[in-house]
Amino acid sequence: MNHREGPLEPIHCEWSGPADSAQILGDTGSRLYRHRGNYRWEGVSPEPYKAPAEDWAAAQRMIFVGRAAEPIDFHLRYFELEPGGFTSLEKHEHAHVVIVVRGKGMVVAGPACWSVGFLDTIYIAPFTPHQLLNAGEEPFGFFCIVDAVRDRPQPLGPSELRRLLAIPSVRAVLRVPVEKGEGEAHSER
Numbered sequence: 001m002n003h004r005e006g007p008l009e010p011i012h013c014e015w016s017g018p019a020d021s022a023q024i025l026g027d028t029g030s031r032l033y034r035h036r037g038n039y040r041w042e043g044v045s046p047e048p049y050k051a052p053a054e055d056w057a058a059a060q061r062m063i064f065v066g067r068a069a070e071p072i073d074f075h076l077r078y079f080e081l082e083p084g085g086f087t088s089l090e091k092h093e094h095a096h097v098v099i100v101v102r103g104k105g106m107v108v109a110g111p112a113c114w115s116v117g118f119l120d121t122i123y124i125a126p127f128t129p130h131q132l133l134n135a136g137e138e139p140f141g142f143f144c145i146v147d148a149v150r151d152r153p154q155p156l157g158p159s160e161l162r163r164l165l166a167i168p169s170v171r172a173v174l175r176v177p178v179e180k181g182e183g184e185a186h187s188e189r
Contacts, residue, residue, distance in 0.1 A: 033064055039080065039102055039141050049079065049087065054177040055155075058085030058134070066148060073148050080141040081105070081134040086175045089131040089161075090153035094146055098122040098132070102141030106133045106173045113169040129156050129164060133173055 033041040040046075041062070049059035059081050066075025080102070081087070089108070098107070100120045107114045110128045114120075115135065124130050134140035156164070165171045 029068075029070065039078070039139070044078075046080075053088070055088040056086060057175070058082035059087055075146050075148055077144045077146070078141060079132075079144055080139050081132065082139055083134055083137055085140070086133040087131055088153065089129060089156060089174065089176055091127050091129045091156060091160075092151050092153045093126050094150035095126050096124050096144055096146040098124065099143045099145075100141070101143060103134065103138045104136035105140040105142070106135045107131075108133075108164075108170050108174055111164070111167050111170065113167075113173060129160060131174060133175060135173075 031043070033043050035041055041064070044062045044064055046060045046062055049056055049061050059079060061080075062078045064076040064078065065072060066077070078101075079087070098121070100116050100118060100122075102118070104115070104117045107116055107122055108129070108131045109122065109124050110130070114122070116122065132140075132142070161176065164174065
């Protein structure tokens with residue numbers, strides 16, 4: 001520890017730069033998404049979860065951070081599933097974090113099957129097959145944080161799907177489309 005002999009000098013905090021703060025900061029790109037109620041925000045519009053397909057239902061998303069090329073390493077999105085809604089069953093290299101803020105849901109993450117509610121937070125590890133489902137009578141809403149640079153979701157192969165469906169707790173909630181020509185019982189519910 002440094003010890004200084006003699007009297008301490010006062011600390012001065014005067015600003016000696018330009019007087020005009022706009023000259024200092026300019027347009028920083030910072031913004032506020034004010035909550036308007038009912039899980040809607042100014043400047044953020046709901047859009048379809050993905051392109052129409054049979055592997056998801058009654059889902060929409062809102063992108064907060066990540067569409068405007070912000071210099072940040074993550075994207076923040078809000079997803080909402082109507083009663084009976086679910087996301088696609090998929091896997092990918094990037095991890096993500098899900099924070100539940102509305103309703104009740106089920107999360108399948110590999111062999112795990114969790115019932116989740118307000119402020120429950122889920123970490124989904126890379127290449128973990130996962131699906132989120134609305135388990136309640138009201139919308140199920142959650143924030144999802146992902147890497148800004150990430151790979152595309154991949155569907156599960158037939159053997160991966162069979163392994164998941166062999167787990168009774170997972171089979172009870174998983175929603176997957178019936179493949180043509182297959183006689184297995186993993187039909188969409």
